[in-house]
Amino acid sequence: MIEGLLLLGVLLLLVLVGVPVAFAFGLAALLVVLFVLELPLVIIAQQAGTGADSFTLLAIPLFLLAGALMNAGGITRRLVRFANVIVGWVTGGLGLVNVGVSIFFAGISGSAVADTSAVGKAMIPGMAQQGYPRSFAAAVTAASSVVGPIIPPSIPIVVYAVASGLPIGTLFLAGIGPGLFFGAVLLTLTYLISRRRGFPRQPRISLKVAVKSFLDAVGALVMPLIIVLGVVGGVFTVTEAAAAAAFYALVLSTLVYRELKLRDLPRVLLEAGLSSAVIMFIIAVASLFGWVLVRSGFPRLLGDFLSGEAFNLILVLAMINVMLLVFGLFVEGNAAIIIFTPLLLPTVTALGVDPLHFGIIMVFNLMLGLITPPVGMCLFVASEIAGVSVAKLSWALAPFLVAGILTLLVITYRPPLTLYLPSLL
DSSP states (O other): OHHHHHHHHHHHHHHHTTOOHHHHHHHHHHHHHHHTSOOOTHHHHHHHHHHHOOTGGGHHHHHHHHHHHHHHTTHHHHHHHHHHHHHTTSTTHHHHHHHHHHHHHHTTOOOHHHHHHHHHHHHHHHHHHTTOOHHHHHHHHHHHGGGTTTSSSOHHHHHHHHHHOOOHHHHHHHHHHHHHHHHHHHHHHHHHHHHHHTOOOOOOOOHHHHHHHHHHHHHHHTHHHHHHHHHHTTSSOHHHHHHHHHHHHHHIIIIISOOOOGGGHHHHHHHHHHHHHHHHHHHHHHHHHHHHHHHTTHHHHHHHHHTSTTOOHHHHHHHHHHHHHHHHTTSOHHHHHHHHHHHHHHHHHHTTOOHHHHHHHHHHHHHGGGGSTTTOHHHHHHHHHHTOOHHHHHHHHHHHHHHHHHHHHHHHHOTHHHHHHHHTO
């Protein structure tokens, strides 16, 4: 128990002095393993390697590659045109288009940061030219990117599946309802803000242009269906689905859209490789950190505390949500999933919470950390693209963050939103 508290204390100290979170995990675990537990140094390499040594995790770089290929192949521009057909004519149309594109893009990349970068570059300059404040355009972009890790394919859901041992196909289905619900919440909030502030609408588009926009985008829109139906139907594993998605994206971008050239492939591969390396390194060091925490007996103490007679299920879930929200302010989401799943899943399962339901609660909760300072990656990416300060963007994001927390409460206390689609299997 002392080791666990010391581990958390060292981690907090390292984060506060500015050590990057991934290195803070590894350094904290290293210090405790060597000087408190007094275990051989080789244990560190073994546990970190074991954490990242999973065939299922191979899906992560392949999904990132599929998203990078699609984006380089001009799919973002096509999704913008299609979303403009659907909602562009409403007041605040470009804001609604921004959210709509993020919902569509969620079915391609599975990464919120990739969503923010791709959609932000496509939408923020255009929204600014139409009279939208850059801070508002960036806020809509960052907030709607949270949908990406909820709607399949989802990298955090893959990580949770590995940490929990649950079937990925069923988890993908569980994420669809909450993801679409949050998308609807963001569309409604964007419309209300746009109407109140008098933002413009786009002119209506002819039926001929609408049909052409749909045909241009349909190739990308069917990719999430291929992935989800293939995995759920047992046609292929999630790793095979990711490989199929990458191949499909390559064919679509080179032979159908004909925008991805051979000379572009090294850049696309490097982009996907760098993103994959960051995520896999985080998973490795978080696995090491989690192993040390479990060895200390901290999970047993936490479980005994949360399952005490003083707490009912509603209060326990509220406490867990607050803890995850605070932790998500400082720690990357995939790392937090690796650490907290073995800590919390046995306790909430014993209290009657469905593991599928809890997985979506955890993923959605931690993804809100992507749009909050001090380490929210989507916050910084959107800030850089829009050319506004992080402080100004944080204020613009406030209503969207409140909407996210309210959505989290709905997801937490209305299980059918998450479990209805999996129950149909």
